[in-house]
């Protein structure tokens with residue numbers, strides 16, 4: 001049951017999300033040429049959870065949520081995210097995103113990379129009109145995103161470093177933007193500095209947990225739910241957490257799965273289906289879930305340092321959402 005203040009927060013956030021939606025579509029139209037607007041607006045129009053704008057709006061609740069620029073800050077979070085999806089689908093050969101053709105599938109890799117760059121530039125342009133802290137934050141998160149993605153490509157130095165490498169990669173490629181989204185809202189709304197720091201810490205843990213949940217549902221959820229191809233990580237040889245746990249587990253009952261997953265070229269056809277089926281019943285799934293739950297517990301305990309606003313309860317509820325999501 002929601003209290004009066006929580007209901008008011010819900011109404012305020014839903015109304016702001018509608019404004020974010022309009023502003024996002026307007027950004028795409030600002031590409032000037034209608035064909036360009038189609039390309040840069042393609043994934044925006046397809047939709048998505050709008051998790052990052054939601055986080056910015058919740059961060060803003062710790063200051064004045066009606067402050068000028070809060071909506072734009074939420075738009076910046078989603079633009080950086082969308083830019084990263086344009087690039088990610090090129091790198092992962094993703095053909096479906098948010099239930100529609102990916103940008104690369106529809107217009108080719110070159111267009112997907114350039115339009116991703118445009119979205120990132122647009123985010124920089126918008127953030128330059130916000131409080132002076134916004135652009136450095138946006139730049140730092142973008143740098144970490146690209147760094148994480150590069151480190152994922154380059155891989156660990158030694159097999160023993162696979163897990164620590166993985167956690168480094170996902171904090172950079174996922175948690176950085178989750179954390180940025182929250183902080184951007186807080187700074188734009190003039191929240192106290194210590195609140196921004198606590199939100200950043202919460203966001204880092206939530207972001208790592210979120211990426212682990214992404215790795216899990218890539219294995220468990222059908223494409224129709226995911227809005228993208230199931231088991232894509234396996235197909236292109238990008239190892240998610242359950243895969244890494246299997247690779248590190250030398251018990252003989254894991255032999256067949258380990259052999260399949262050790263193929264650096266990725267898995268297609270029968271071998272892909274077999275690996276997915278074996279992974280689904282592997283105890284590596286439970287072990288990955290435990291590691292995710294540990295992160296969620298750390299995210300929740302960070303929240304204790306925040307004032308007891310309705311937004312704090314919403315952030316706590318987001319931990320439940322990550323723990324139970326199937327899409």
Ligand code: FPP
Pocket residue numbers: 080083084085087088091092094116117120142145146149173174214218
């Ligand atoms: C999805 O991960 C991808 C990311 C979280 C970040 C991708 C970052 C880049 C491509 C760097 C470029 C960044 C900017 C700022 C333009 P995933 O492939 O594990 O998830 P998926 O299953 O959703 O594809």
Ligand code: MG
Pocket residue numbers: 088091092238
């Ligand atoms: Mg990727």
Ligand code: MG
Pocket residue numbers: 088089092094
């Ligand atoms: Mg991908």
